[in-house]
Amino acid sequence: MDSKQSKWVWTLGVIFALVLVGLSALAGEERLPEGKVAVVNGSVITRAAFERERSRIQQSLFSRGKPLSDTQRLQIDREALENLISRELLYQESQKRGVTVDETVTNEQLRKLKERFPSEDEFKSALTKANLSEAAIKSELKKAIVIQQFVDREFVRKTSVTEEESRAYYDSHPDLFKQPEQVRASHILIKVDPGADASQKAEARKKLEEIQESVHNGEDFSTLATERSEGPSRKRGGDLGYFGRGQMVKPFEEAAFALRPGEVSDIVETEFGYHLIKVFDKKPQTTLAYEGIEGKIKQYLKQDKVQKEVHRYVEELKKNAKVERFLTESPS
Numbered sequence: 001m002d003s004k005q006s007k008w009v010w011t012l013g014v015i016f017a018l019v020l021v022g023l024s025a026l027a028g029e030e031r032l033p034e035g036k037v038a039v040v041n042g043s044v045i046t047r048a049a050f051e052r053e054r055s056r057i058q059q060s061l062f063s064r065g066k067p068l069s070d071t072q073r074l075q076i077d078r079e080a081l082e083n084l085i086s087r088e089l090l091y092q093e094s095q096k097r098g099v100t101v102d103e104t105v106t107n108e109q110l111r112k113l114k115e116r117f118p119s120e121d122e123f124k125s126a127l128t129k130a131n132l133s134e135a136a137i138k139s140e141l142k143k144a145i146v147i148q149q150f151v152d153r154e155f156v157r158k159t160s161v162t163e164e165e166s167r168a169y170y171d172s173h174p175d176l177f178k179q180p181e182q183v184r185a186s187h188i189l190i191k192v193d194p195g196a197d198a199s200q201k202a203e204a205r206k207k208l209e210e211i212q213e214s215v216h217n218g219e220d221f222s223t224l225a226t227e228r229s230e231g232p233s234r235k236r237g238g239d240l241g242y243f244g245r246g247q248m249v250k251p252f253e254e255a256a257f258a259l260r261p262g263e264v265s266d267i268v269e270t271e272f273g274y275h276l277i278k279v280f281d282k283k284p285q286t287t288l289a290y291e292g293i294e295g296k297i298k299q300y301l302k303q304d305k306v307q308k309e310v311h312r313y314v315e316e317l318k319k320n321a322k323v324e325r326f327l328t329e330s331p332s
Contacts, residue, residue: 037081039324040088045081048131050327054080081327089317090310091143094150101149106142110134113141155306155313161298169297170290177288180245184281185256186238188224189231192273208267208274215264221278230273242283252277 038045057076061068068076117123127134170177190208192201211228215221225238233240245253252275255268259279268275290297 035326037325037327038085039322039326040085041092041321041323043088043092045084045088049084050080052130053084056080057083077327081325085318085323085325086314087143087147089314089321090147090150093317094146097150097154099146099150099153101142101145105145106138109141109145110138113137151306151310155309156302159302159305159309161301161305165301166294166297167290169301170293174287177293179283179286179288181257181285182242182244182283183256183259183279184242185240185259185277185279186222186225187231187233187240187252187278188221188229188238188276189233189272190274191230194271205267205274208276212267212276215276221264221276238278242281 035047036044037047037050054076057080058068061072061076114120114123117126124134127137188208188211190204190211192204196204207228211224214224222237222239226234228234229238231238245257247253248256249270249272251268251270255265255275256277256279259265259277261279261281263279265275265277268277
């Protein structure tokens with residue numbers, strides 16, 4: 001139930017992401033160019049702020065493994081600029097409405113941000129590399145908190161979702177609430193390097209055959225996994241928990257889903273090496289009951305409503321604002 005609305009509405013989270021992702025993205029680059037990309041009712045949006053917002057969006061797409069075309073880069077440029085303009089308009093409006101934030105709240109958020117870095121020195125180093133100061137970050141956090149409080153007061157608190165709306169959403173989106181078939185399994189792994197020769201593979205397989213014989217003789221599978229498996233799950237007795245189709249490499253998945261609870265597979269070869277797999281439980285595909293997820297549906301629908309309302313509100317603010325844009329239309 002991911003919302004397709006713009007993520008700039010949830011401003012405090014965006015600022016955290018901007019700082020953490022933006023600093024990382026910009027760390028190895030030369031100092032950012034001076035200048036402005038827009039002026040909103042007299043308030044300048046700097047190119048540095050634009051570069052950080054653009055990096056945040058790009059990193060989000062890169063993390064999903066999506067290569068970017070020149071057209072997409074232009075779209076990201078426009079999105080970054082409009083995000084910044086929208087946030088500035090919301091901030092200006094929050095000031096007109098008298099929204100303020102206590103200094104201790106800002107300091108607490110700054111403290112939480114610093115905790116995401118290994119040390120104070122690394123936090124300061126990241127700021128320096130991105131041409132930012134702690135005062136600038138604190139100012140951005142303060143603005144974010146003010147905007148968030150404004151959105152909460154003017155939109156979140158005034159928005160509700162009825163039982164009829166949440167039920168209708170559940171009934172009209174059945175595929176969203178299907179729980180796929182799952183299996184709970186443990187495994188014992190003997191690793192084989194990708195470049196291993198035939199003799200090395202034979203040696204690894206022989207190791208697992210000896211363990212397999214112990215399993216056939218009634219020794220406890222979990223104990224053997226703890227003692228002899230070479231995978232990270234050995235600390236849990238080989239337990240991989242519940243998983244569905246598509247979460248494991250194909251040979252492993254096929255073997256696991258073919259077993260009944262209590263059964264142990266024959267030796268299975270994957271790119272990681274040789275495995276023995278024991279299935280402990282299987283869950284058939286089911287549909288989540290409305291009663292168990294009603295709260296999450298209402299939360300999602302409320303967020304969706306708020307985002308749409310804020311978007312409409314900002315579009316109205318833009319109509320009555322003096323917004324000058326200086327961004328050139330060229331691939332970045």
